[in-house]
Amino acid sequence: MNPFFKQKESETLELKKSTAQLKPAVISIVAILNKHQEGKLYFGVKDDGTVVGQEIGNDTLRTISQAISAYIEPKVYPVIRQVTFEGKSCIEVEFQGNEVPYFAYGRAYIRTSDEDKPLSVKELENLILRKNKDQLKWDSSICREASLEDISEEKVRSFVKEAGKEYKGLENSLKKLKLAKDGNLTNAAVILFGKKPEDFFPNAKLRCAVFATNDTSYIIDMQDYTGDLFYLIGEAEKYILKNIHIGMRLEGLKRIDVPEISKEAIREAIINAFCHRDYYEYDSVNVAVFKNRVEIRNKGLLYGGLTIEQIKTEMVSERRNELIAEIFHEIHWIEKWGRGISLILSMEPDTDFKEVGTQFIVTFKRKYFEDSEERDGEKVGEKVGEKVGETLTQNQEVILSLIRENSRISARELSDRVGISARKTEENISKLKKKGLLKRIGSARGGYWEIIEK
Incomplete structure (x- = not known):
């Protein structure tokens, strides 16, 4: 028994003076379900919270139940009970349902504050699309072929520790992280913590390449990586940093390496690529290092109707893979406020974002690139291990x-x-030897090269 009623109408609570308002009550139930999928309604309470009581006869509760059953589609099965507030009899209707959209008397409604508004055709379409997207979310879907034996307990234990939580067994930890449902593993559990995620998802893959020019004509290096997302993100970051120019600054007597592209911006873009990609599409996250730029590509256009302009000017984010995003948030890899793009732009203002076909592409400009054609003696930057101030061509x-x-x-x-002639290669080797950076040990056929670090 509740002696006092202290609540007012809200988005999940509707108050009706009596069952004379049964039809608008049914509409309110539908509006709340379409917005929040659960709520409560009371008969015998005015909309300002004043308890007036409700006359309850032998058939009153049945009449309410029959009206809900007859006039709401899909079917809803509420709990209807008699309650007492301030010594007065009232009726409580508690309801829930996930089969949105719901219709009352053949029409759909949505709850806005404490009002019930009819849904337009366009709003109804959006509601249906949103429902289908949520049901089809890749990361929260069950991976039927996987079992706990396919999950690395070491990976889970390490993650839980990094997240500042207490480890209480593999299955329990996965449940707490919402990565397991009724004993079944989600796709997110496998691609994040699987021993070999690629056995289940061939697109759990990273492809990296370095190109000699500004297009894909000449490939200098190409590497493919498979594994869990944490591993792939780390490898993508290392690959880019290994293949761009590294400058330096001195802090006291200590040398600090300074990449030509912000390490933090690179990492943020890589995490976003793996977090927001469309895993229903068979492809890898692709990293391409060109002479004038670095590109990070992932399958999956912006989610939730966002535009390029919106993500650049507003701190908004729509998550295609909510579970994966939550896991990254647990260890502070991403924020919930949609600040990833603004963080990238704060560190690399010239970063370009675009959508091409089904790909989302982030492009960083390389700072040491020169538009003129490469000439011997052209200074293109300094790599870790090279002599400070040494001028090298791109080919060298x-x-x-x-x-x-x-x-x-x-x-x-x-x-x-390298994509150059044998004569040109020999000329460059000769110049590297003269600069004191390269030496040949042994014969031409059985020997090897030695790089002289200065």
């Missing part, structure tokens, strides 16, 4: 990079990988 940098990867690489292979 590429040659040194390839030799770092394979000290026994042949001159012919260098020529093919």
Whole structure:
């Protein structure tokens, strides 16, 4: 028994003076369900919260139940009970349902504050589309083929510790993270913490490439990576930083490496790519390092009707993969306020965002790029390990990079990988030797290259 009623109408609570208002009460139930999927309604209470009581006969509760059953579609099965407020009898109707949109007397309504408004055709279409999208969310769908044996307990334990939580077993931890439902694993659980996610999802993949020019004509390097999202994000970041120019600044006597593109901006863009990509599409997240720019591409256009202009000027975000986003938020990889794009622009103001076909592309401009054609003696930047102030051409940098990867690489292979003639390759090798940066150890056939770090 509740002696006092202290509530007022809200988006989830409707008050009716009596069952004489049964038809608008049915409409209110539908409006609340379409907005919040649950709510309460009382007969015997005025809309300002004043309890007036409700006369309750033998058939009163049945009449309410029959009206709800007859005039609401899809069917709703509320709990209807007699309650007492301030010594007066009232009726409480408690209802819930997820089969939106609901209709009352053949029409759909939506709750706005404490009012019930008819839905327009366009609003109804949007409601249906939103429902279908939510039901089809990839990350919260069940991965039927996977079991707990496919999940790495070490990965989960490490994550829980980093999130500042107490680890209480694998299954319990996954449930608390909403990654398991009724003993079944979600797709998010597998792609985040699976021992080998690629066995279940061939698109749990990262593809990285370095190109010698501003287009894809000459590939210098290409690498594919598979694994969980945490691993792929780390590898993408390392790959970019390894293949762009690194400058330096001195703090006291300590050398601090300074990438030509902000490391924080790169990381934010990579996390966004994996977080917001459309995993129903068979593809990888793609990282491309060109002579003048770095591109990060992922399948999946902006979600929730957002535009490029909106994400650049407003701190808004619509999440295609809510579960994955929540996991990243737990360890502070992303924020809930949609600040990712503004953070990137604060560090790299010239960053470009665009949608091409089904791809979302983030482009960072490389600061040490020059529009003129490459000439011998042109200064294009400084890499970690190279002599401070040493002037190198793009081709010479590429040659040194390839030799770092394979000290026994042949001159012919260098020529093919760099995309220049054998004569030009030999000229560049000769100049690197004269600069004191490269030395040949042993014979041409059985020897190897040695890079001299200064």
